[in-house]
Amino acid sequence: MKTIYKAHILFTKEKSRFEVFENGYIAVAANGQVIGVAENEQECEKWKVGNEDIEVIDFGDRLLIPAMNDLHVHAPQYRNQGLAMDLELLPWLQNYTFPEEMKYADLGYAERMYRRFVHDLWRFGTMRACVFATIHTESTRLLMRLFKEAGMGALVGKVAMNRNCPESLKESVEEMVKGYEELINDFRINNLGFRDEKMLVGPIITPRFIPSCTPEMLQACGELAAKYQLPVQSHLSENQDEIALVKTLEKDSTCYGDAYNRYCLFGQTPTVMAHCVWTKGEELELMKQNNVMVAHCPTSNLNVASGMAPIRHFLDEGLQVGLGSDISGGHDLNLFRIMVYAIQVSKMHYQQNHEQPFLTLSEAFWMATKSAGNFFGQVGSFEPGYEFDALVIDDSDLNHDNYSLLERLERIIYLGDDRQIVHRFCCGKEITEPKITCGS
Amino acid sequence: MKTIYKAHILFTKEKSRFEVFENGYIAVAANGQVIGVAENEQECEKWKVGNEDIEVIDFGDRLLIPAMNDLHVHAPQYRNQGLAMDLELLPWLQNYTFPEEMKYADLGYAERMYRRFVHDLWRFGTMRACVFATIHTESTRLLMRLFKEAGMGALVGKVAMNRNCPESLKESVEEMVKGYEELINDFRINNLGFRDEKMLVGPIITPRFIPSCTPEMLQACGELAAKYQLPVQSHLSENQDEIALVKTLEKDSTCYGDAYNRYCLFGQTPTVMAHCVWTKGEELELMKQNNVMVAHCPTSNLNVASGMAPIRHFLDEGLQVGLGSDISGGHDLNLFRIMVYAIQVSKMHYQQNHEQPFLTLSEAFWMATKSAGNFFGQVGSFEPGYEFDALVIDDSDLNHDNYSLLERLERIIYLGDDRQIVHRFCCGKEITEPKITCGS
Numbered sequence: 001m002k003t004i005y006k007a008h009i010l011f012t013k014e015k016s017r018f019e020v021f022e023n024g025y026i027a028v029a030a031n032g033q034v035i036g037v038a039e040n041e042q043e044c045e046k047w048k049v050g051n052e053d054i055e056v057i058d059f060g061d062r063l064l065i066p067a068m069n070d071l072h073v074h075a076p077q078y079r080n081q082g083l084a085m086d087l088e089l090l091p092w093l094q095n096y097t098f099p100e101e102m103k104y105a106d107l108g109y110a111e112r113m114y115r116r117f118v119h120d121l122w123r124f125g126t127m128r129a130c131v132f133a134t135i136h137t138e139s140t141r142l143l144m145r146l147f148k149e150a151g152m153g154a155l156v157g158k159v160a161m162n163r164n165c166p167e168s169l170k171e172s173v174e175e176m177v178k179g180y181e182e183l184i185n186d187f188r189i190n191n192l193g194f195r196d197e198k199m200l201v202g203p204i205i206t207p208r209f210i211p212s213c214t215p216e217m218l219q220a221c222g223e224l225a226a227k228y229q230l231p232v233q234s235h236l237s238e239n240q241d242e243i244a245l246v247k248t249l250e251k252d253s254t255c256y257g258d259a260y261n262r263y264c265l266f267g268q269t270p271t272v273m274a275h276c277v278w279t280k281g282e283e284l285e286l287m288k289q290n291n292v293m294v295a296h297c298p299t300s301n302l303n304v305a306s307g308m309a310p311i312r313h314f315l316d317e318g319l320q321v322g323l324g325s326d327i328s329g330g331h332d333l334n335l336f337r338i339m340v341y342a343i344q345v346s347k348m349h350y351q352q353n354h355e356q357p358f359l360t361l362s363e364a365f366w367m368a369t370k371s372a373g374n375f376f377g378q379v380g381s382f383e384p385g386y387e388f389d390a391l392v393i394d395d396s397d398l399n400h401d402n403y404s405l406l407e408r409l410e411r412i413i414y415l416g417d418d419r420q421i422v423h424r425f426c427c428g429k430e431i432t433e434p435k436i437t438c439g440s
Numbered sequence: 441m442k443t444i445y446k447a448h449i450l451f452t453k454e455k456s457r458f459e460v461f462e463n464g465y466i467a468v469a470a471n472g473q474v475i476g477v478a479e480n481e482q483e484c485e486k487w488k489v490g491n492e493d494i495e496v497i498d499f500g501d502r503l504l505i506p507a508m509n510d511l512h513v514h515a516p517q518y519r520n521q522g523l524a525m526d527l528e529l530l531p532w533l534q535n536y537t538f539p540e541e542m543k544y545a546d547l548g549y550a551e552r553m554y555r556r557f558v559h560d561l562w563r564f565g566t567m568r569a570c571v572f573a574t575i576h577t578e579s580t581r582l583l584m585r586l587f588k589e590a591g592m593g594a595l596v597g598k599v600a601m602n603r604n605c606p607e608s609l610k611e612s613v614e615e616m617v618k619g620y621e622e623l624i625n626d627f628r629i630n631n632l633g634f635r636d637e638k639m640l641v642g643p644i645i646t647p648r649f650i651p652s653c654t655p656e657m658l659q660a661c662g663e664l665a666a667k668y669q670l671p672v673q674s675h676l677s678e679n680q681d682e683i684a685l686v687k688t689l690e691k692d693s694t695c696y697g698d699a700y701n702r703y704c705l706f707g708q709t710p711t712v713m714a715h716c717v718w719t720k721g722e723e724l725e726l727m728k729q730n731n732v733m734v735a736h737c738p739t740s741n742l743n744v745a746s747g748m749a750p751i752r753h754f755l756d757e758g759l760q761v762g763l764g765s766d767i768s769g770g771h772d773l774n775l776f777r778i779m780v781y782a783i784q785v786s787k788m789h790y791q792q793n794h795e796q797p798f799l800t801l802s803e804a805f806w807m808a809t810k811s812a813g814n815f816f817g818q819v820g821s822f823e824p825g826y827e828f829d830a831l832v833i834d835d836s837d838l839n840h841d842n843y844s845l846l847e848r849l850e851r852i853i854y855l856g857d858d859r860q861i862v863h864r865f866c867c868g869k870e871i872t873e874p875k876i877t878c879g880s
Contacts, residue, residue: 079841082854085783086800116840302784305791305798331780331854340771343525344742348788351745358745360526400556401519414522414771417857 002035003028003428004044004056007064007392008405009037011382012366015315019382020405025056026064028388032428036384059392059423063409066380067127067389067424068335069372071295072233072274072324074132075143075156076101076110078117080328089239089304097328101134101159102168110139111146111438118146119434123418124334125391127426128153128376130233130272130295130324132206135159135171137179144187147201150434152426153376153389157206157233158183162217173220180205184228200427202230205269209235210246210259222264231375232265233295236273236283239306243278257283257292267292272375274324275300276314277307284317293320293375296367298341300329308345312356315363322372323364336413339364361410392423442475443468443868444484444496447504447832448845449477451822455755455806459822460845465496466504468828472868476824499832499863503849506820507567507829507864508775509812511735512673512714512764514572515583515596516541516550518557520768529679529744537768541574541599542608550579551586551878558586559874563858564774565831567866568593568816570673570712570735570764572646575599575611577619584627587641590874592866593816593829597646597673598623602657613660620645624668640867642670645709649675650686650699662704671815672705673735676713676723679746683718697723697732707732712815714764715740716754717747724757733760733815736807738781740769748785752796755803762812763804776853779804801850832863 005028009021019037027035027047038044048054077097084096104110121129131154133140140158147154158179162170171179183203205225207213213221225232237243237256246256253259257279260266266273267290274295279287287294296309314321323338324330332338339361346359373380379387398411398420412420424431445468449461459477467475467487478484488494517537524536544550561569571594573580580598587594598619602610611619623643645665647653653661665672677683677696686696693699697719700706706713707730714735719727727734736749754761763778764770772778779801786799813820819827838851838860852860864871 082851083843083847085850085854113841299784302787305787307791308788344739347742347745348748351747401553403523407523410525411522414525 001030002047002054004047004054005059005064006056007059007062009064009382010405010409011066012362012370013381013383015363015366015371016360018362018365018406018409022405026382027054028428032388033378034382034384034386034388037382061396062422063393063395063405063412065391065393065409066369066373066382067391067426068125068368069322069376069380070121070126070129070325070333070335071272071293071322071372071375072297073129073327073333075114075117076104076132076134077328078120079113081333082331083328085303085331092304098166098169102166104134104136104139105168107138107142108438110136110142114139114143114146115434115436115438118150118152119436120333122150122152122424122431122434125418125421125424126333126335127389127424127431128373128379129155130204130375131156132208132233133158135161135169135176137182140179141183141186144183144201144203146434151200151429151431153200153379155202155204155231155233155376157204159206159208160217160221161208161212163214164211173216176217177220177224180224184230205230205232205265207234207265209242210249210256211242215263218260218263218265222268225269226264229269231270231272233272234260234265234274236260236276237278238275239304240278255281255283255286257286261286261290266290270375272322274326275306275309277301277309284314284319287319288317291320293322295324296321296342297324297326297330298345299332299338300326301345302341303331304329308348310349310356311342311359312346312349320371320374321367322375323368334417335368336416339368339413342367361413365413388425388428390425391421393420394422395420441470442487442494444487444494445499445504446496447499447502449504449822450845450849451506452802452806452810453821453823455803455811456800458802458805458846458849462845466822466828467494468868472828473818474822474824474826474828477822501836502862503833503835503845503852505831505833505849506809506813506822507831507866508565508808509762509816509820510561510566510569510765510773510775511712511733511762511812511815512737513569513767513773515554515557516544516572516574517768518560519553521773522771523768525743525771532744538606538609542606544574544576544579545608547578547582548878550576550582554579554583554586555874555876555878558583558590558592559876560773562590562592562864562871562874565858565861565864566773566775567829567864567871568813568819569595570644570815571596572673573598575601575609575616577622580619581623581626584623584641584643586874591640591869591871593640593819595642595644595671595673595816597644599646599648600657600661601648601652603654604651613656616657617660617664620664624670645670645672645705647674647705649682650689650696651682655703658700658703658705662708665709666704669709671710671712673712673714674700674705676700676716677718678715679744680718695721695723695726697726701726701730706730710815712762714766715746715749717741717749724754724759727759728757731760733762735764736761736782737764737766737770738785739772739778740764740766741785742781743771744769748788750789750796751782751799752786752789760811760814761807762815763808774857775808776856779808779853782807801853805853828865828868830865831861833860834862835860
């Protein structure tokens with residue numbers, strides 16, 4: 001059965017402008033896909049087959065927008081969100097991040113934290129995420145199960161790492177491959193109770209980054225991605241010390257991106273790389289050629305003092321760019337705020353060079369919806385055939401004067417938070433609040 | 441009668457570190473001033489006079505911190521908060537700011553918006569603010585009355601401007617002086633029903649900025665400040681076009697700050713200047729000499745693409761620096777978030793020059809509390825003699841693991857919002873929610 005929703009509908013088919021349907025209608029098929037958008041009730045007639053009676057759910061004066069997609073986030077760092085922001089990258093990793101990730105050998109701890117993480121993604125209207133877990137297969141499976149139970153989309157990576165980290169966070173290449181194949185078996189090949197027709201939840205090959213992985217580990221990751229045709233995520237060119245380190249570790253590579261490319265981890269299957277703050281020249285060309293996507297994480301780049309990624313330049317070059325919260329380098333799960341930061345960082349580039357116009361609101365919105373959504377399939381827009389991933393926004397507390405619809409949306413993004421999000425949909429289904437507490 | 445509050449007490453006596461009293465006690469005198477802080481109940485005995493029985497109000501596991509002070513905010517731009525962020529400074533002023541300020545000739549409109557503004561300052565725990573109003577004497581008086589009724593502290597400036605703006609926002613020098621003297625009479629000299637023993641609410645001389653004021657207007661502002669010994673606020677060195685314009689308008693001045701100084705608007709009475717993004721050399725020396733305070737507005741500086749103020753350098757030079765929301769150049773009233781932005785902006789300076797360490801959390805907190813509070817008297821700390829301006833924070837929703845008190849405070853600042861603020865005090869009195877709706 002199809003459903004029609006009535007609301008003020010806004011989305012970005014193209015990055016340069018919003019599509020706005022004041023008191024518009026959107027029809028969603030039984031399979032959760034958008035049939036189309038209409039400006040008025042008469043137009044809805046086209047969706048009726050025979051004498052079909054279609055229910056219209058009226059959201060009144062509320063806004064209906066695509067749900068948020070987070071292209072880069074570390075689930076096991078959720079406990080450390082908003083902490084240790086006085087530290088630099090290396091002491092922060094050694095003193096906060098690695099000790100925290102070790103705790104995920106304990107399934108009880110993992111469940112307590114991962115439930116909260118999934119709950120809070122839901123809370124902020126993020127219906128799809130590209131997630132780093134830890135090396136631990138069991139707790140990674142648990143995280144995938146929690147996403148599945150919530151009905152939210154996620155590509156979840158068991159993290160591959162075997163050097164430059166504490167012993168208890170190292171795994172042998174064989175263990176890594178075995179763990180991945182278990183997860184692939186559960187979530188992809190067989191039908192073990194939580195198999196998912198739409199592949200809402202699935203594994204993603206996740207070498208932490210070059211400094212954490214020996215050549216053998218990288219090789220095995222690339223082979224897994226090719227064998228099972230799985231997507232890939234990692235970190236790229238986040239800060240200058242890291243880039244220098246990669247140069248010493250991968251001497252034959254011509255750039256950081258080339259190091260991934262040599263192991264078939266750079267676009268041979270769909271690939272997203274977080275940060276790319278210092279990506280240019282050959283690396284940028286390779287990303288374009290191989291269609292490697294950028295996860296832009298402006299809060300993290302500021303907090304960890306990495307620098308400012310040149311997103312306008314990337315867009316001009318035709319790179320695909322989405323946004324990431326990068327918890328806990330980033331401190332905020334709310335993609336609305338990440339959009340604001342993306343615009344602000346682009347304004348700093350603009351302030352230094354007026355030939356690089358800053359990002360517009362529609363561009364930031366497009367990065368968080370349609371552009372990032374593309375990594376998950378037909379996601380992030382309300383065009384026909386797209387999955388109906390949507391948020392219903394009640395901004396009555398922010399809408400105290402005669403604001404236009406675009407002004408209302410801008411205020412929601414700049415001033416709003418989870419309180420304005422009153423309904424969330426993923427793949428056509430309304431997603432209710434996931435449980436924080438453990439136990440079935 | 442004195443009151444003792446029990447809670448986890450945190451404040452910054454010095455910028456370099458937090459004072460932390462886990463399950464501590466703070467005694468407040470009947471006049472609203474802090475008597476002292478104690479580590480345990482035994483120590484409280486010292487506060488008892490004779491057989492005096494003092495009530496202890498126990499806030500349990502909650503945090504007690506000084507309230508926030510906003511050193512720069514435009515009340516009549518509140519309707520435009522989070523709007524028009526795609527525009528640059530000049531079209532933004534012409535198309536959004538000036539047309540909005542014109543509306544404040546209408547007292548009914550002013551009351552509707554100003555009530556919301558005062559309410560939302562309260563909501564975010566800002567108990568003191570340095571406020572720009574408009575040229576309109578009546579609506580400025582109304583805003584002062586609303587602060588007075590709320591019990592919150594504010595220095596409110598009727599804006600002086602007579603050039604480079606629409607006709608309806610120009611006022612003659614004589615009208616400006618007359619309007620100010622009316623407000624001074626109401627709030628300072630006489631006792632017209634809302635006179636305030638502690639001078640919680642009072643006028644501040646407010647030339648908009650040099651480009652908006654003729655020499656005669658600036659002269660009259662300086663004379664008013666001297667005659668009535670009133671503080672002064674304005675804008676300084678926000679962006680480079682503005683600085684160039686000031687050079688052409690005030691040809692004899694050696695720098696932008698010197699232009700104010702020639703009219704006795706630069707520290708002759710207590711003075712705060714917003715932005716100072718490009719302040720250096722002679723201007724910086726003049727600020728030090730004259731003890732002119734900086735209102736650092738990082739969100740605004742990013743949104744309007746002004747640049748990044750070198751706050752570490754200012755602190756090293758011994759300048760007094762507080763924080764400002766600068767609504768609506770800034771988009772957020774929440775001083776917690778302004779602290780985060782201040783740290784992030786300082787990290788961008790650090791990223792470019794590692795000899796300038798970035799701001800620590802205690803430094804950002806100190807700027808928003810004790811340093812900014814200094815402009816309002818003994819405000820922003822819990823040392824003896826300070827006004828008891830305080831927030832009680834219930835962070836149970838953020839405190840889901842064994843966080844230390846400092847970690848809890850950091851998470852409140854990075855992740856929290858108005859929902860965690862459960863009590864607000866100004867000058868010892870609990871401040872209840874101001875009414876949004878009009879009418880007595």
